[in-house]
């Protein structure tokens with residue numbers, strides 16, 4: 001493989017902070033544990049810091065999605081001798097991951113994500129359902145803490161419930177700003193999201209579940225009784241075995257599903 005391209009100026013609008021720390025890169029590649037034969041997709045390869053070791057681990061097969069057109073020629077030069085290296089030019093938010101998977105094995109998606117798109121991109125990938133086997137992302141540490149927050153934690157919010165409804169969420173390790181050029185202002189962390197093969201609890205109406213979660217967290221300091229008063233009475237919550245005086249961040253995913261399923265059953269009544 002040719003050496004890394006020189007002369008590209010990092011662009012803020014594409015959230016470009018390039019990984020430079022070899023220790024962090026190899027720790028991340030080990031955590032991903034790619035094997036030949038798997039379908040690996042890297043979002044935002046940038047200057048190829050992760051791409052090169054990933055390609056090697058995956059036995060020479062890797063697809064990348066990169067939005068910054070100016071980085072594409074450098075990637076083509078760097079990996080010109082790798083026939084199993086495929087570049088998709090464009091916005092990962094617009095990629096149809098089900099179509100990308102096609103008839104092949106589910107995708108293993110990895111990337112050091114631009115912080116401005118990380119939450120919508122995770123939502124977009126969760127919508128791709130069983131097209132995605134797992135995801136490993138470098139994110140702002142604060143976002144990883146929100147994704148992984150257990151019930152009762154200060155970081156627990158809508159994003160925690162949404163992610164944990166669909167996935168097992170593991171916060172793997174933190175990465176200091178010095179690992180990047182240019183340095184970001186905040187710490188980063190690696191998260192692994194593994195979509196459940198079958199959901200531990202299923203909402204009959206997922207759109208309704210996420211609407212209830214949104215309303216429940218409208219005001220974190222208020223109780224469920226207050227936040228959900230437009231939906232159901234305190235007595236209904238009690239009948240479901242949920243104390244209406246609790247705050248939204250204390251609820252488990254299963255309890256939110258219990259509320260949503262109660263509401264959707266009510267909606268079905270003749």
Ligand SMILES: C[S@@+](CC[C@H](N)C(=O)[O-])C[C@H]1O[C@@H](n2cnc3c(N)ncnc32)[C@H](O)[C@@H]1O
Nearest residue numbers: 014017018019044045046049067068091092112
């Ligand atoms: C934080 S940098 C990481 C670069 C490289 N993976 C590394 O670790 O050094 C984010 C990368 O994602 C690319 N990017 C930004 N928005 C994107 C999008 N919507 N779709 C695909 N790539 C995007 C940027 O151009 C950049 O290459």
